[in-house]
Amino acid sequence: MQALAPLVALLLHFALFRLASAVGNVPPKLYGVNLEWLDMGGQSCSDCSTCIADEWSFAKAYPDTVDATFDKHWSTWFTEDHVQQLKADGINAVRIPLGYWIVEPLVNRSSEYYPRGGIKQLQRGLQQLQDAGMVAILDHHALPGVQTAGQQFTGHCTQDVEFYTPYNYHRALVWTAVMTALTHLDPAFNSVFAIEAVNEPIMNADQTPGYGQFQVNFVQTIRAVELILGIPVPGVSLDVSLGTSNTSAAFIQVATSTSLPSIFNQNVTAALLEAAPILLEMAAELAIPTILDFTSTQAPLFSSRTPLMTNFMDVNWQYNDPPNPAYAAIGPQGYDNHLYYNYGGVADPNPDAYMTSICNLQRVQNDAAVGDTPLWFGEWGLPTQFDATDEFLYMWADAQKMAYTKGAGWLFWNFHVEISELAGNLSRQWSYLDGVNYGFLTKDPAAYHNASVCDPYYYNTTSSS
Template sequence: MRATTVFSLLSLFLPTVFGSLGGLPNKIYGVNLGSWLVLESWMLPQEWLDMGGEQCDDCSTCIATEFAFAKAYPDTVDEIFDGHWTSWFNQPDVNALKANGINTVRIPLGYWIVEALVDRATEFYPRGGLAQLRRGLQQLNEAGIVAILDHHALPGVAAVKQQFAGNCITTPLFYTDYNYHRALIWTSVMTALSHVDPAHPVMVTFQQNFVKVVRATEFCLGVKTPGVGAMPAPADGNCTAMLSQVNGSIFTDEVRSVLLDAGPILMQLGVGGLSQKKTQLVTSFMDINWQYNNPANPADAAIGPQGYDNHLYYSFGGVANADPVSYMTSICNLKRVQNDAALGNSPLWFGEWGLPTQFSPTDAFLRQWADAQKLMYSQGAGWIFWNFKVEISDLAGGLGRQWSYLEGVKRGYLTKDPSKYNNPDVCVPYIRSKSAAVSGPAGLAFADGQVPY
């Protein structure tokens, strides 16, 4: 069986993209391939030091990110990172995921994987990631595992003092016309690769402009798109010459400019011709809970098929009191799938979650905690665990116990068949009465459905 590759642009309130909903499994049982093509050194502390990186409490003050590493080691960075990419995720990892019933992976990507977008005078990143991505996708395809490609790290940096941004800085620089434009060029290039490159069996303004770029690029590749005028697409997939003539609401001045800038990059990559899929990709956004500005409803930006993602971590606080009963009461009464559906944010999947807590959990609790989260997230389109693995080393300590999916299966917290549970009735003692107000985790009384998360 050959799998579908799905693309998503997921970064807080920012949008994403995918292949058709038909390309996703009926129920997603997935893991993230974190620290592969966007390295987060906290997950592999010993390897990072061995590579030449550094550790520090404030990641902006030492060699803690790909940007800082490439700047410090310009002559060797590409070779060193090629070794990391090859060893961190490879065929044995694919075999392990397949053996444990995983049908989907989410692959965080940085904008620098499209190397032509990088300003080499001021920006420093390793090169060669796209070839590694193609290698990994081929291995996943052969195993029948769907891949969601996640635009995790945006041009200029959207999230400050975070390793996952690729560059740890104190002021976000993404929110400028220049960097918006670069992110939209990335969108057009990856959309074209998804339709034309055989290694990408299917895929990414921010909100409205984002969707329009996907649909306009598809139009150029011969894929019918709502909102486009009657003029036929070019026979070779290159619509540069006809951009001034084509009409339709998706071809704004910004979209035309993006397509013109994406064209030379695609030529450099040797990508051309019409779509091999002939079906629309599915745009996807972080759901309304993660949106910005009042908040905007991502469902309003849809042109064609669309899906939604949500992330939920209890370990960072603000969700439930730090004790087992509060955690279980909170998760077992989760209403995010239902509440999102009422606002058009459906289908919904949970693209990041894990077993970490704010207290010291027993093995027995972690089995309950894993079951309860799987039960609740499976009310929607499914779930994707963070992360598929973390480093096993003295320096990493017990990190794998709560952050590694494969280690969680080994320890029995997570079932080998991801559709099964250690105890399918794990939530029964914690489900609130629908007719009476009860005391919530924070000691506040509230009725069913009026939950503080």
């Protein structure tokens, strides 16, 4: 999301999309949604760096109460009732945006300010979703050091962008190793089928040095963890005999071995070494015995599992000769693109221009031409730059769904939004559940009000972006 002023919450971002995939038990068509902040003590301002508009500033302003406040927020913002509403509306997949601080040992508490306790809430939410038959993507939405300037979604609205450095690339790889291990070892995470590396990096590739190598290291870290756990990975094997059934000890043993496949480069082994003690902390906090004894109880299950899908923003998200994540793939991989018309730069601010643009969208084809497929649209919504009538929103919803399902599908931002005087009528175009209640979004996410909605707007060209 480019910006969702004034409301942002980085707990559960549900997403509506379809995906043809052979990964695990993922259904051939996935439909999913998103998870916000004024009532809990946050603020709204035109420049999010000047008020309490993100997790960092909230934690810094309320150091003694931030953890309890966020725990209450997480517990009430997404509940079992919401799960059942989503299920009733045909939702079968979620995209969950996470801050790096959910792995708490990665936070430098002397200079970084974030709430604690999110990992237990994630475990709780994933179990509820799994019980309802929904699958999930874990999206690294807010990266250590901040990946994009001036955005609330990074958890720290600042112009000081430091993610694209060796130190923070390393912290992101440690996060990746931990989340991959939890996904395979904690039964509550069984519905997770993909991990996304970086939500919305800077679009100018000249400003993201080292990002291409990070993509390679991200994939290799996930595959390294899977090989250690005995999960088959296409084209690579682990020729190391493990003398332990403890995941943490196995990480250390493999990372310090002198005979490893090439995917275990020094960035990957450094991440495994730092992830090892963190996993022991997680085992205690989340009560996951399989971290302490994974081979004796889980080996048959692991040998029959498929690798996770690695997930990146597509190559066309960036410009100035960006690295193509397709070149980093080992095993299954998916690609993500986000499209919001209300921020400008896509089409002239009027209904005809919007409809002409969306009905002739070529992003799926353009990505496929460079190997970035399957592509899903991980964020979109109904907001516009003009006052949209109800009649237009019916068309706008249909046309966007139609465009995005030409690829792997779509994920709506947002699941629901704060209802308050300050939030105003935001939910009319930003809330999926309200969109269904208003009728703009069909009760069956695969259906349309008018399957011919784009017919008057098609033109013969492949130049639309």
